[in-house]
Amino acid sequence: MKKHGILNRHLSGALAALGHTDGVLVCDAGMPIPDGPRVVDLAFRAGVPSFAEVLEGLLGELAVEGATAAEEVRGANPAAASLLTGHFPDLAYVPHERLKQLTSGARLVVRTGEASPYANVLLRCGVFF
Template sequence: MKRRGILNRHLSGALAGLGHGDGVLVCDAGMPIPDGPYVVDLAFRAGVPSFAEVVEGLLEELVVEGATAAAEVRQANPAAARLLAGRFPGLELVPHERLKELTAGARLVVRTGEARPYANVLLRCGVFF
């Protein structure tokens, strides 16, 4: 058994299989998920686990070279917008419809229990060297 870090076996295994340039969408409970990406559904109840908890946990395990979110987050969910701006200084903002299109190319989708709108971010994996 792992001592620390992400304990969910499905998520831990999926993260181990990621490579440079792969996309990981961390999304709220309402984000439509297209066929294609591998999905790890962590949603348990509304708000559990939160978007912030999952993003912070993933950032402890992943090298991220870029991030994309919906521009609508600034108006509809200021808390998520502050989290994203603080964690991803070069955050790219696109219309929500474009973010949904980009999701089809993601390698992994991690669904949270977040129940606030536009709590979604598409991460682009980097390398540690």
């Protein structure tokens, strides 16, 4: 049995299958998820687990070379915007409608229980070397 890191077997296995440039969308409970990407749904109740908790856990295990968020996060959700810019100084912004379109090309979607607006980020996997 794993004793640290991400213990959820579905999420841990999905992360192990990712490669360079694969997309991983970390999203709030309300983000529409298209058919196509593998989905690991962690949502339990509104707010549980939070976007911040899940993002922190994923960043502890993933090499990330870039990230994209909805430009609306800056005005509608300052806490999420601050979290994202703290982790990704070169964060790219697109309109929320475009972020939803980009989701169809993601390899993995990790749905959180987050119940605040625009708490979504599309990560681009990097390499650890």
